[in-house]
Amino acid sequence: MINPYLPEPELVSVRLGPLLGDFHYWLSRSRSLLEFEEIDFLGTQQQSDLLGRVHQTLLEVMAARSLFKATYGQIGIDSQLLESWHDLVSECWQVMIQLRLGQSN
Numbered sequence: 001m002i003n004p005y006l007p008e009p010e011l012v013s014v015r016l017g018p019l020l021g022d023f024h025y026w027l028s029r030s031r032s033l034l035e036f037e038e039i040d041f042l043g044t045q046q047q048s049d050l051l052g053r054v055h056q057t058l059l060e061v062m063a064a065r066s067l068f069k070a071t072y073g074q075i076g077i078d079s080q081l082l083e084s085w086h087d088l089v090s091e092c093w094q095v096m097i098q099l100r101l102g103q104s105n
Helices: 009-036 044-070 079-104
Strands: none
Touching: 009 044, 009 079, 044 079
16 A cells, blocks of 8 residues: 655655755855864864764765766655754854854954
8 A cells, every 4th residue: 555644756856856956055055164264163173073074964965966866866865864964054054153143243
């Protein structure tokens, strides 16, 4: 029997492509910020650790995007992995917000 709670493959494909693009955009932006800005409130080691996590996740997202394109959207990604990517992007957003607020004062 087909599970009515599972999304249609087309719906997953339509949503996953833009989501991967968003992850790529925000992680690339975060990587640039962490590579080229000195963020005093993070400290050198904490900034380096965050940059390492961003870099690794960006590689994962790039691989997923490549597979997505190569299979014409016929892949899925584990929701726990997507959640971990989202958590990292949210952490980076918090750094960006805090940095911007500090610069405006």
